[in-house]
Amino acid sequence: MGEDKTLEYLLERELRVVNSYVASKRKSLAELLREEHPHVLTLSGDVHMFRKSELILAKEVIGEDAEKLMLPIYVELIPAQTTTTGVIREEIATKLVSTILGINHATPLYVYPIQLAELRRKIGTLIQYVVSPETLKEIGDFEEI
Amino acid sequence: MSQQILRLARPTKIxxxxxxxxxxxxxxxxxxxxxxxLILTQELVALYREVVESRLRIHEEIIRCEKELVRTSSYVAPWIFEEFSNxxxxxxxxxxxxxxxxGVRLPLLEHEVVEGHYDPSAYPITLKEVSECYEGVLRNIIRLAETEISLLEVGREVQKVKRKVNALENLIIPRLRATIKYLRMKFEEREREDKVRRKRIKQILTRKARI
Incomplete structure (x- = not known):
């Protein structure tokens, strides 16, 4: 019984750690470009800063939609898949990501590890990984042994 | 070790x-x-590459800047150097x-340069080139500092997470599986025993009924 509680606690803590940097209030790209030090506050109270060069790159790619693009872009990890896959669900964000990666535009956009590495290199501060507890439910409760 | 089963008080369905x-x-x-x-490992590898590349780039840039500086100082007076740098x-x-x-907090260093007001025609053009060269070196050193600290932080976190993953992968999950398997076999065995017992009782009862 003790181990049960420990595992539950660890899972909860892990989810909290992974999702602790979710922004308490997201900002639009245009808004961030106007700021001297573009940043958002996270749920844990930390400051997440954006690199200006990356914001400018995003502005160049999406142009007029800068007011609509909310940052940071959330890449939702799907643990239920065999290989770690991220999914981006917002229309404008998928437009930006697909242009940067040079792939076909689709919503939702599935991003694979190799593409995640490229995204990290090009717009590392604009993206954040989140793990949704909902997707965890997809992992079967009872497996056949 | 992984095939060990957990100590159970009672092997029950509950x-x-x-x-x-x-x-x-x-x-x-x-x-x-x-x-x-996986995310952290990707980050670690990328940071490591960045550190190596940055160090090489800085080294090359410093050599280039030094050469430029020596060349420029051959025809520019030291007081002009000082004035220009001011x-x-x-x-x-x-x-x-x-x-x-x-989940790992990494530093982010952004440098900001405010250009001074001066007449470029008053100074040799190579002086500006030298200055820009050193500015580039400084920019790369700042970036390197950020990357190296990040590398350390991510490395530390990878170590921690890896230990947890290994414990789950090689110890906790296999043990749980082995215990579940053991319990299932135990129940099946109990069921078989019950079946045999019932048969035996039936046989005895039939024999008694005949007598």
Whole structure:
């Protein structure tokens, strides 16, 4: 019984750690470009800063939609898949990501590890990984042994 | 060691249900940790490459800048150097922020340069080139500092997460599986015994009925 509680606690803590940097209030790209030090506050109270060069790159790619693009872009990890896959669900964000990666535009956009590495290199501060507890439910409760 | 089973007070169905629930939680936790480890490992490899490349680039740039400096100083008086360095840049500041990757807080350094007001025609053009060259070196050193600290932080986190993943992968999950398997076999065995017992009782009762 003790181990049960420990595992539950660890899972909860892990989810909290992974999702602790979710922004308490997201900002639009245009808004961030106007700021001297573009940043958002996270749920844990930390400051997440954006690199200006990356914001400018995003502005160049999406142009007029800068007011609509909310940052940071959330890449939702799907643990239920065999290989770690991220999914981006917002229309404008998928437009930006697909242009940067040079792939076909689709919503939702599935991003694979190799593409995640490229995204990290090009717009590392604009993206954040989140793990949704909902997707965890997809992992079967009872497996056949 | 991994095939060991957990010590159970009583091999009951309730215990089996509890164990299966525990296994599901362990598997979920394993997936979350594994994903986090993957992201962190990617980050670690990328940072490592960046550090190596940055160091090489800085080394090359310093050599280039030194050469330029020596060449320029051969025909520019030292007081002009000093004057130019005073007017070229008004302010140079570094903003220290943070970015968070997969739960790890990493530093983010952004440098800001405010150009000074001066007449470029009053100074030799090579002087500006030297100045820009050193500015580039400084920019890369700031970036290197950020990357190296990030590398250390991510490395530390990878170590921690890896230990947890290994414990789950090689110890907790296999043990739970082995225990569940053991319990299932135990129940099957009990069922078979019951069946044989019932048959035997039936035989005895039939024999008694004949007599």
């Amino acid at each position: 215990e089996l249900i509890r164990l299966r629930r525990r296994l599901a939680t362990a598997r979920r936790l394993h997936r979350v940790l594994r994903d986090r480890l 007017v070229r840049i008004k302010s140079f500041s570094v903003v220290l922020g943070s970015r968070i990757v997969a």
